[in-house]
Amino acid sequence: xxxxxxxxxxxxxxxxxxxxxxxxxxxxxxxxxxxxxxxxxxxxxxxxxxxxxxxxxxxxxxxxxxxxxxxxxxxxxxxxxxxxxxxxxxxxxxxxxxxxxxxxxxxxxxxxxxxxxxxxxxxxxxxxxxxxxxxxxxxxxxxxxxxxxxxxxxxxxxxxxxxxxxxxxxxxxxxxxxxxxxxxxxxxxxxxxxxxxxxxxxxxxxxxxxxxxxxxxxxxxxxxxxxxxxxxxxxxxxxxxxxxxxxxxxxxxxxxxxxxxxxxxxxxxxxxxxxxxxxxxxxxxxxxxxxxxxxxxxxxxxxxxxxxxxxxxxxxxxxxxxxxxxxxxxxxxxxxxxxxxxxxxxxxxxxxxxxxxxxxxxxxxxxxxxxxxxxxxxxxxxxxxxxxxxxxxxxxxxxxxxxxxxxxxxxxxxxxxxxxxxxxxxxxxxxxxxxxxxxxxxxxxx
Numbered sequence: 001x002x003x004x005x006x007x008x009x010x011x012x013x014x015x016x017x018x019x020x021x022x023x024x025x026x027x028x029x030x031x032x033x034x035x036x037x038x039x040x041x042x043x044x045x046x047x048x049x050x051x052x053x054x055x056x057x058x059x060x061x062x063x064x065x066x067x068x069x070x071x072x073x074x075x076x077x078x079x080x081x082x083x084x085x086x087x088x089x090x091x092x093x094x095x096x097x098x099x100x101x102x103x104x105x106x107x108x109x110x111x112x113x114x115x116x117x118x119x120x121x122x123x124x125x126x127x128x129x130x131x132x133x134x135x136x137x138x139x140x141x142x143x144x145x146x147x148x149x150x151x152x153x154x155x156x157x158x159x160x161x162x163x164x165x166x167x168x169x170x171x172x173x174x175x176x177x178x179x180x181x182x183x184x185x186x187x188x189x190x191x192x193x194x195x196x197x198x199x200x201x202x203x204x205x206x207x208x209x210x211x212x213x214x215x216x217x218x219x220x221x222x223x224x225x226x227x228x229x230x231x232x233x234x235x236x237x238x239x240x241x242x243x244x245x246x247x248x249x250x251x252x253x254x255x256x257x258x259x260x261x262x263x264x265x266x267x268x269x270x271x272x273x274x275x276x277x278x279x280x281x282x283x284x285x286x287x288x289x290x291x292x293x294x295x296x297x298x299x300x301x302x303x304x305x306x307x308x309x310x311x312x313x314x315x316x317x318x319x320x321x322x323x324x325x326x327x328x329x330x331x332x333x334x335x336x337x338x339x340x341x342x343x344x345x346x347x348x349x350x351x352x353x354x355x356x357x358x359x360x361x362x363x364x365x366x367x368x369x370x371x372x373x374x375x376x377x378x379x380x381x382x383x384x385x386x387x388x389x390x391x392x393x394x395x396x397x398x399x400x401x402x403x404x405x406x407x408x409x410x411x412x413x414x415x416x417x418x419x420x421x422x423x424x425x426x427x428x429x430x431x432x433x434x435x436x437x438x439x440x441x442x443x444x445x446x
Contacts, residue, residue, distance in 0.1 A: 111291075112285055114258060180221055258283070295341050
C-alpha cells in the first residue's frame with residue numbers, strides 16, 4: 001500500500017537524490033573513472049561542496065517529513081489520553097409515579113343479553129318452518145307449525161264430556177228444586193199433624209210418621225245440594241280440560257319469545273317433536289351484548305358497578321364500543337384468583353355478535369399510583385430484572401427490582417426503587433457497579 005502523505009514523498013525524493021550523489025562520488029573516486037577521463041580530477045573544494053549539499057538535503061528531508069509526523073502522533077496520543085481520562089456520559093431520568101387514572105386492558109368474550117332455547121310444547125310432526133338460521137324475528141312472530149291430529153280428537157272428546165257434565169249439572173239442579181218442594185210439603189204436613197195430635201184429632205202415629213218424613217226430606221235436600229256441587233266441580237274440570245287442549249292447540253304455532261336473531265335451527269319439516277325434549281330453535285337478543293372479563297385480584301378494588309369501559313374487537317379495526325360495568329360476581333375464582341365482571345355494551349347495529357373474543361379496557365383510578373420507569377431502562381440479567389441508578393456522588397449503583405404491569409413504553413415498578421431515584425436510560429454493557437459517570441438529564445436532552 002502506497003502512502004498518500006506529501007511529506008513522505010518529499011523525504012523519499014531527497015533520499016534518492018542523496019543516493020545518486022553518493023554514486024557519482026564513488027564513480028569519481030574509482031580508478032576506472034580516472035582512466036576513462038584522465039584529464040579531469042575533482043578538487044577538494046568540489047568534494048566538500050557536494051558532501052555539504054548532500055548533508056543539507058538530508059537535514060531538510062528530515063525536518064520536512066519526520067517533524068510533521070511526530071506532531072500528528074503527539075496530537076493523536078493526547079486525544080486518546082483525553083478520552084481515557086474523560087468520564088462516560090449517560091442519560092438519566094427520575095423515577096416518578098404514574099397518573100392516578102390508568103387503563104386496565106384484559107381479554108374478554110361477548111354473549112347475548114338474552115338467549116333462550118325454543119322447545120316444542122306439544123307432540124306431533126313439524127308441518128312447516130317459517131324462520132331459519134340468522135333471521136331476525138319479532139316477539140310473537142310465528143317460527144314453525146306443528147301438525148297434531150290426535151289433539152283434535154282429544155278436543156272433541158273433552159268438549160263432549162263437558163256437555164255431559166253440564167247436562168248432569170242441570171239435572172242435579174232440577175232434582176234439588178224437586179227435593180226442596182217435597183221438603184216444603186213435608187214441613188207443612190208435619191206441622192199440621194203436630195197441631196192435630198195436640199188437639200186429639202190425629203193419632204200420635206200419624207204425627208210421628210209426618211215428622212220423620214220431614215226430617216228425611218231435609219236429608220234428601222242436603223244430599224241433592226252436595227250432588228249439585230259435585231256436578232259443578234265436574235263441569236269446571238271438563239271446562240279446564242277443554243281449555244288445556246285448546247291451549248295445546250295454540251301451541252301448534254311456535255312463536256318467538258322476544259325480539260332477536262335465530263342462532264340455531266335444529267329441525268326441518270316432517271321431523272317428529274315431543275313436548276319439552278325437542279329443541280327447535282335458539283334465539284338471542286343482541287341489541288345489547290354482555291361482555292365478560294376476568295379481573296386479577298390486584299385490581300379488584302378498582303372495579304365498581306357503573307364504571308365506564310371500552311371494548312375493541314380484533315376483527316373490527318378502528319372501532320371501539322362504550323359500555324359500563326353492570327355487575328360483578330362478588331367472589332374470586334379460587335383457581336385463577338380473578339373476579340368475573342359483566343359489562344353491558346349497546347349494540348344497536350348488531351355488529352357485535354355473541355361468542356366474539358374482545359379486548360376490554362377498564363378506566364380505573366388508584367389511590368396510590370405506582371412508580372414507573374422507561375422500558376429501555378430495564379436490564380435483564382442472570383440475577384433477574386435490574387436497573388442502573390446514579391447516586392449523589394455520580395457513581396453507578398445496580399439495583400434489583402420487581403416489575404409490575406407493562407404499559408409498553410413504561411414499566412410499573414413494584415419494589416426496588418423509590419420516588420426521585422435517578423435511573424440510567426438505555427444503559428450500555430460497560431456500565432457497572434461503582435463506575436464514575438457524567439449525567440445528562442434525559443428530559444433536558446429531548
